[in-house]
Amino acid sequence: MSAENPDLAIAQAATLHPITEIAERAGVPGAALVPYGAYKAKVDVRRMTPTGRTGRLVLVSAMSPTPAGEGKSTTTVGLADAFTLQGHRTMVALREPALGPIMGIKGGATGGGHAQVVPMEDINLHFTGDFHAIQIANNTLAALVDNHLHQGNALGIDPRRIQWKRVVDVNDRALRKVTIGLGGPTQGVPREDGFDIVVASEIMAVLCLATDLHDLEERIDRIVVGFTYDRQPVSVADLGVGGAITMLLKEALLPNLVQTLGGTPALVHGGPFANIAHGCNSLAATRLALSLADITVTEAGFGSDLGAEKFLDIKARLGGLSPDAGVVVATVRALKMHGGAAKDxxxxxxxxxxxxxxxxxxxxxxxxxxxxxxxxxALNRFPTDTEAELEAVLAWAEEQGFRAALSEVWAKGGEGGLAVAEQVLSAIEEDRPDFRPLYNPADGIEASLRTLAREIYGADDVVFEDRAPAQLRMLKRNGWDTLPVCVAKTQYSFSDDPTALGAPTGHVLHVRDLVPKIGAGFVVVLTGALMTMPGLPKEPAALRMGVTESGESVGLF
Structure with a gap:
């Protein structure tokens, strides 16, 4: 095993079960299985008979992370394997990794050590093509908008007020602002445009919240691509291309079935980021898992202020979900960073x-x-942690009356998650969760944001600046100000300032733009300096990657 790349080596050395065996273990009938090779498949829910089962739902979140991440996916996978070892019928539901951050910072996003979903190389690199389908669907719509302008603009779309951007699954800062249509009358209508990363596309959000093909097409039809010269919204339905865009996504809508190293069936489907989108795997996959398993373990991106909040206020609200338990992943290294220790x-x-x-x-x-x-x-153990540090944190949790346990799933797989699993089962039985969303969207966006800012971020107030005041008036004019809010915010801090670590209070949430995502059913709230198209770091993870003569990946972690 390579000391430099143990996660990849562990995954490559594993003996995987055929996907037909995993499907049988999960309760997926052969008629509903659409294999993509020997170890991955899509599940066609339309070919399944409803089970009538609704299992327990465990939501995994985390504390505010360090740039390297704290092992939330690793903990999620290991916890699911722990439930499997205990004899529970278990499934795990995760997001798909995005190539942009894989090549940039992460290097891989399928868990780690002995708590991974596999085949990890396939999942991290293209998988079943869902992200590519989303990218093509998004950019086809963009091309159709620009063609409409070129062909006479019968709808009177104002080129200055087109909000539909192109996307690419690469962190490419050079594409944030571009000018298109140059070169003369035959090349289209010149205008300013820009690119987002695929995970920020409304198509991604729509796919992850759609319940079936009919719902998918209705949501796509509701997408607002821009506004006319007299500031009336223009939707995909107005363009008449909703059916075509839906057709490009019909396979991508089907959940993907793989497995963990512990043999637990895993649904890996959809992948919006939590810092720039709603951060949850697809509703279709979560519902499928709940219908098949007694316990479903799922994660939401980053911390409780981002992915978990959006899971609970957006996905659970829209999808009728009610989590039975929650997990907050913590690490000693993240605690030390928030406690003032230098990164080095x-x-x-x-x-x-x-x-x-x-x-x-x-x-x-x-x-x-x-x-x-x-x-x-779940105190996720890292090799650099000392016993004194771990014991001190666990003792603190006990003093505070918090449920806590050491997680050693990276090194031990499911066995290393048994202590956390026991605590989760106790929480379900003894604490009797009473789930409720935090705010009522009917009170309006301003009220929803102030509730989030004060209750979740520890802020004193919300300030609307730059484009936000005008956008707020537009939302009210069109009756969209009672939609849930999806806050795009740094993951490193409760505030909109990534350097404000710990638990800051008394700050102000700076809202610079409000973007209606009518197909998804929420409004994206852009705060601080967060970009919907990230850039690559000075030394991207891609510098460590390659492929051997036998076709095995190198550096994919």
Whole structure:
């Protein structure tokens, strides 16, 4: 096993079960299985008879992370394998990795160590083509909008007010702002445009919230691509191309079935980011898992202030879900960073910094409680952690009355997650969750945002600046100001300032733009300096990657 790349080596050394065996274990009939090779498949839910089962739903979130991540997916997979070891009929539902961050910072996003979904190379690289289908559907719509302008613009679309951007699954800062249609009359209508990353596309959000093909097409038809010269919204239905866009997505809508290293069936489907989108795997996959398993373990991106909040206020609200338990993943290194330790010193023992950083973790626990869920802290062990640091954090949790357990799933797989699994089962039985969304969208976007800012971010107020005041008036004029809000915000802080670590209070949430996503059914709220098209770091993960003569990936982690 390569010391430089143990996660990849573990995955490549694993003996996988045929996907037909995993499907049988999950309760997926052969008629509904659409194999993509020996170890992955799509599930055609239309060919399945409803089971009538609704299993327990466990939502995994995390504290505010360090740039390298805290192992939330690893913990989610390991916890599911722990439930399987206990004899529970279990499934895990995860998001698909995006190539942009894989090539940029992450290097891979399928868990780690002995708690991974496999085949990890396939899942990280193209998988079943869902992201490519979303990219093509998004860009086909963009091309149809520009063709409409070129062919006479019968709808009177104002080229200055087109909000539909093109997307690409690459972190490419050079494409954030572009000019298209140059070169003369035959080349189209010149206008300013821009690119987002695929995970920020409304098509991604629509696919992840759609319940079936009919619902998918209705949502696509509702997408607003821009506005006319007299500022009336123009939808996909107005263009008459909803059917074509839906056709491009008909296979992508089907959930993907794979497996964990522990043999637990896994649905890996959809992948909106939590810092720039709603951060949850597809509703279709979650519902399928709940109908097949007694326990479904799912994750939402980043911390309780991002993915978990959006899961609970958007996905659960729209999809009729009610989580039975929650998990907040924490690490000693993240605690130390939030406690004031320098990034270069995180490997050095510092019990004081770890305890100082618990202010951040405590707020994430309290945030989950505000939704009626009593979460379990999963302290994810890293090789650099010392016994003194781990014991101090667990003792702190006990003093605070928080449920907590050490997670060692990276090293031990499901066995390393048994302590967390026991705590989660106890929470379900003893704490009796009473899930409720945090705000009522009917009160209006301003009220929803102020509730989020004060209750979840610890802010004093919300300030609407730049384009936001005008956009707020537009939303009210069109009756869209009572939709749920999807806040695009840095993942590193409760505030909109990524350097404000710990548990800041008294700050102001700066809202610079409001973008209606009518097909998805929410309004994206852009805060701070967050970009919907990230850039690559100075030394991207791609520098470490390659392929051997036998076709095996190198550096994919």
């Amino acid at each position: 010193d995180l490997a050095r023992e510092d019990v004081g910094a770890a305890l100082a950083g618990t202010a951040n973790l405590a707020r994430h626990v309290q945030n989950m409680r505000k939704f009626g869920i009593e979460p379990v802290i």
